[in-house]
Amino acid sequence: MKINRSSTRLLTGLMLASMLLSACGGGEAAPEASPSAVATASPQPSERPEPSPTKAPPVRQLSGLTGLPVQEGSLTRPLAVMINNAPAARPQSGISEADVLYEVLAEGGITRLIAIFQSHTGVVKIGPVRSIRPYLIDLGESYGAVTVHAGGSPAAYAILQRQKKADMDEIGNAGAYFWRDKERKAPHNLYSNTAKLLEGAEKLGYSDSIEVPSYVFTDPDYLPTEGAAAAELKVHYLLQSYTVGYKYDTERRTYARLVNGKAHLDLNNNNPVEAANIMVIGADHKVLDDIGRLQIDVELGGEALLFQRGTVISGKWARKPDDMIRFVKNDGTEALMYPGITHVLIVPNSPSFASHVEYTAASTPE
Secondary structure, X not given: OOOOHHHHHHHHHHHHHHHHHHHHHHOOOOOOOOOOOOOOOOOOOOOOOOOOOOOXXXXXXXXXXXXXXXXXXXXXXXXXXXXEXXXXXXXXXXXXXXXXXXXXXXXXXXXXXXXXXXXXXXXXXXXXXXXXXXXXXXXXXXXXXXXXXXXXXXXXXXXXXXXXXXXXXXXXXXXXXXXXXXXXXXXXXXXXXXXXXXXXXXXXXXXXXOOOOOOOEOXXXXXXXXXXXXXXXXXXXXXXXXXXXXXXXXXXOEEEEEEOOEEOEOOOOOOEOEEOEEEEEEEOEEEOOOOOOEEEOOOOXXXXXXXXXXXXXXXXXXXXXXXXXXXXXXXXXXXXXXXXXXXXXXXXXXXXXHHHEEEEXXXXXX
C-alpha cells in the first residue's frame, strides 16, 4: 500500500500519543524531547512615511528705521506727521508707534513733534495734527516720507507749491482724510490714522516706490563699552512747560519719556512713549519775523549726544544730501543703533549746546 506523507505524519502522531499515555499510566517520566530550532522570520525593513509638506513660516521684513521685524503687512512709503505738542494737545495719539520721533522748536518757544510712521500700518489715531515749516518739510523728506500737516507758514507753502512736494494738507488737498475730535477744542483736535493717510497718498498719486534710508544696527544683547553712565537726562528748550526728561528702564532696555516730570503716555493705548536710542543734537536757530518763526539749519551738522542702554557718548551729527540725520562718533565712524525706536531732539546752539541738556549716572527715586 502506498503511503503518502500525510499518512506517515498521522501514524507518527498516533504512536507518540500512545507512548505518552502509557508513560502517564506507568508513572515513568517521559523522555525529554530535544529542542527543535524555532524558525524566526527575519525582520523586514519598514517603509518610512514621507513627511507631510509643511508651510515655511513667512519671512517678515525688517524695518530699516527700527531694525525690528514688521508686525503687520509690508513696508510702505513713510509718513511724516506734524504733531501738536502744546500742553492742551497732550497726551497725543499714536506717537508710541512711530518708528522715529523728532522734537524741534517752532515759534514762541513751543515745540513740535514729527512722527515718522512706516513699520506700523494699523495705527488707529494719530494727532493732533498741526502746521508745517520749511525745516520740518526737510526733516520728513529725509526719510522719503509723504508730509502730513494742516496749514503752514508762507515760506513752507511756497516750497510745497513750487517744488510739487508729496504732501497731504488738511486745509488744502487732503481734507477728506482727517477728522475733528469733539472731545477737544480746536486747533488741538485734528486727527487721522495710517489707513486713511495711506489711502489718501495713493489717491493723490504719490509713488510708493521710493528709496528709504536705513540706520545701521547692532546686536540687541551687545553691551556698550564706550561713553559714560547716563540713566537719566533732561532737555531744556525755551519754555518751562516744554522740559523733557528720560529715564532708563533696565528691563525694557529703553528710555521712557517724561514731560514736565510726568510720564509721557500715548492716549491710544496708555503705552509709554519710549526710545532705544536718543540723539540730542545742536543746530543754529534764527528768528525770521515778529511772529517768531524760525530758520533752523538741519543740514550743517554739529555737536551731539547719543544715549543708549543707560550710557551716553559725545560726537557729531551729520547729514548727507537726501539722507537722514546720523550720529558720528569721534573716531569718524557712524554709531550703531539698537533695534527699536529712535528719538531725535534738536536744540539751539546758543547760548551753548551744553546748556540745553544734562544727564546723571543714576536715576532719581520716584
